[in-house]
Amino acid sequence: MTLETHAAADADPQPAGRFRYEALADFIAGLVKAGTLPAGSRAPSLREISTQHRTSLSTAVQAYRLLEDRGVLEARPQSGYYVARAAAALPLPAPTRPPLRPAKVAVSGLMLQLLENASNEAYVPLGCAIPSPRILASPKLDRILARTARTKGAQLNNYSPPRGEPALRSEIARRAMRFGQALPPDGIAITCGCTEALALALDAVTEPGDAVAIESPTYFGLLQVLRMRGLRAVELPTDAATGVVVDALRDVLAAGRVRACVLASSFQNPMGFTMPRANRLAVLRLLAKHRVPLIEDDVYGDIHFGEERPVPFSALDRHDNTIYCGSFSKTLAPGYRIGWIVPGRHMARVLESKFASTLATPVLTQVALAEFLSSGEYDRHLRRLRREFADTLERMSRVIEQAFPPGTKISRPAGNFVLWVELPRPVDTRALFGQALKKGVCFAPGVVFSASGRYAHCMRLSGGHGWDAGVEKGLRALGALATRALR
Ligand SMILES: Cc1ncc(COP(=O)(O)O)c(C=O)c1O
Structure with missing residues (x-):
């Protein structure tokens, strides 16, 4: 469907009694609903949308303002319009409760394994918090x-x-x-x-x-x-x-x-x-x-x-x-x-x-x-980087919601490019780590983030690589392994 089927003149009411900007807004809302424009992703620019749909720029502006009012899009100054983040479907990880005692720092042996595997290109790189050279390139x-x-x-x-x-x-x-x-x-x-x-x-x-x-x-x-x-x-x-x-x-x-x-x-x-x-x-x-x-x-x-x-x-x-x-x-x-x-x-x-x-x-x-x-x-570079990481974490969160077992909790960072995932017990991400490597996926098991071997039911997933089909596949494979571990 394109808008041409709807519209004649910008401000003219449509046959169904609607204005052109309303039809344009409905069209965009439909793309969001269908997942073509995922939550957190950048919406087409006003110029793009007015060219594509042969409307004036002011009609596009009116349509986007309407979508903003409806909570479908959000405007970010100097950066354009973004699809509003849907209310998160998964709860935040529980507050942590380590004992408040000084203790010798024990570093998990998995840390070295993680470091060795994290840069191996054979694996889907969800392991170390390293932005991909593609994203950093300047x-x-x-x-x-x-x-x-x-x-x-x-x-x-x-x-x-x-x-x-x-x-x-x-x-x-x-x-x-x-x-x-x-x-x-x-x-x-x-x-x-x-x-x-x-x-x-x-x-x-x-x-x-x-x-x-x-x-x-x-x-x-x-x-x-x-x-x-x-x-x-x-x-x-x-x-x-x-x-x-x-x-x-x-x-x-x-x-x-x-x-x-x-x-x-x-x-x-x-x-x-x-x-x-x-x-x-x-x-x-x-x-x-x-x-x-x-x-x-x-x-x-x-x-x-x-x-x-x-x-x-x-x-x-x-x-x-x-x-x-x-x-x-x-x-x-x-x-x-x-x-x-x-x-x-x-x-x-x-x-x-x-x-x-x-x-x-x-x-x-x-x-x-x-x-x-x-x-x-550097400022231009940072703006691009922020957009890409925000988009990646949003997409990763959506896939985790769909593919991970019920009871999973995830963090909602307002910056950075990693997610902390808490899985229902008795999932043990130490065991999952080896199984995931066999499936070609690297992630960071929770224990490496504790001085006392805590968080065996947690994992950290890095979005530093950006979003692609491989990352989605890797996340779904991890979700399947976690679900199996609970059976
Ligand atoms: C919280 C934090 N601090 C420090 C570092 C290391 O920074 P650098 O590479 O500049 O030594 C990292 C890298 O992952 C990090 O996540």
Whole structure:
């Protein structure tokens, strides 16, 4: 069906007494209902729709406004119209309840298996939280890197200054200003990814044997960083919507059990939560009161699906008690290994540790990245990335709703590109992991996200690859395996 069957002149009532824009709106609503335009996906642009249906632009605008009023489409400034997300059919994962005791960090043997298999192209890549090179590709960055190597290669074949390249630090400071982080470029030190930033932060404020409060579940790389330093972990209970349970942190701090606390700034990996502002402020107050520094990990902050980038803890912290860690690994260039740390009063200690760990961060990539950031291209790149990840997670959620067993729960992140899935017990995702590999699918089993072997009934699924038929097939295969495990 096309609209031509309906319409003569834009504002003329149709034979059935309807205006043309109403017929156009019904046509689009039909596409949404049929699944041709899935929830969360981008609707055709106004120009496309008016050309395709030979209507004026103002008719298309009227139709889209009507669909907005009906809750079928939603407008996102500077980005166009999107199909509104349907009310989620599956509940959020249950709040977690780890014991509030410091314990040695046990890292599951499955973690190495996961890392080995995650980059194997033979598998559907739902395992590691790595964006696909296709999605990250920026021809402009490639060109800048090539030109920088050609014109300044010899000159840049050197150690960078201890804090890293000044031009890159200036660009990072300029961006941070936008979300309320007032940073002098000299307050930033460039690191080899966020991993090194986290390690340097921990080295600055802890000694081996100390306990560190962390979210439970948490990113498994952090568990390794803790373990390799002989640090113990206190796993904090979390809620899939609001993050760390503030009362639990209060108890842990009151017991004087921890020397530092590591939290995600937003879109936590793996649960996806962003702590509400009031909870962040409460956390900052508590930590300052007990003189326990906060180390925040903000690798996902730029991948926000809503309009506003969440404000990191450090931008809210009046006590100078937060060490900020970030990187470009999830948004642009994991292979460049460029991150940064804002260590506040711990800068000297951090620079000493940096010297001892990697001495300096490679210069060529820092200089190229600085030029790329100053070109303005990064913002365009991020807009595309956010659209693609929002769309992918939406589609993945819909398939999980259809293909996973009754009782399944999933996270609803407002940014990032991973989903946390809680399966009905007694499904054990450790067993499912091997079975899934045999079916050609890799995912991250829940236990790798806990310092104490929890979450065997959970899994994390990465949408970093983007959406395609292979991902859909892989998800359906996982759903079938989980359903079988329950029989
Ligand atoms: C929460 C979190 N922090 C840090 C990292 C590692 O970042 P980088 O590659 O910059 O070292 C990851 C990678 O998965 C992550 O998910």
